[in-house]
Amino acid sequence: MSEASWPPAGCALVTGGSRGIGAAIAKQLAADGWAVGVNYRSERAAAEAVVAEIEAAGGQAFAIAADVTDPAAPATTFQAVEQHFGLPVLALVNNAGISRDNLSPSLTDDEWDAVIDTNLTAAFRFTRQALKTMMRARTGRIVNIASVVGLRANAGQSNYGAAKAGLIQFTRTAAIEVARRGVTINAVAPGWIETDMTADVNKDLLDAVPARRAGTPAEVAACVGFLVSQQASYVTGAVLAVDGGLGA
């Protein structure tokens, strides 16, 4: 399908948008013309810095606090962002994620639950919330930030890998369910990206990257920008690896 203008009469929401890949995605979408809700959990100053940077560049952004694992968070966050911009959310990027690395024999229930709740369950709930509006608008873009670890095993990350693999299959399944409503749902699977999250991850993985370097948040954000664009209207249920060839 083709839309008359893009971005459509809607705004974007990026979860976990205060730093790292999420911050880069928020800036990318703002540069592409979207008014962007920048969700953060605790780093208010960082989220406001992202908003300030977007506004300084002539874009529109709004920082909104919420713990994505709170079952009420999708409804309250969408309402706040939609009220602020006076537009429905027609682009959602489920980026909020955490890692609690440990080898499976010693992985605790808390480490397992925290990662599944944040990286998988919250993305499902935000997607469900977004689809209510997008289906009826007959357009929408959802991008879930997965990981190469959801496709390729990495010791010490069985919880993270399970959550990201689950997120990928959730993405594919939800995508085919709503495809004929003009809503696309895709996943981006970053490999080794230089962020706070990877600062203390097992560096052995980096030796296996064919590109022989870590990626940048901006390189991931560019791919998200494409999937959210009008040009990507026929791409749905896809997993776009952004990993320097690590998963190839």
Place this chain on the structure above:
Amino acid sequence: MSVTKEQVQERVVEALASFGPDADTITSSATFEELDIDSLDLVELAQIVEDEYGVVLKGEDMKELKTVGDVVELISTRAA
């Protein structure tokens, strides 16, 4: 909220027509199967009904509904 059966009928026909079938084929006795209304359409219809009439139609409710008249009857009864 007070809503007449005629108002519900009108809104349901409008919603169903947005899913594809011609409005004049959407009669009370028409089945969803005949109209080519599938499960995703019914989920969206349930969403509209919940937003506009505050009536929550669950999956098990929807399974029992075969015709346009069934859904109009259920919504009218619950919204009353």
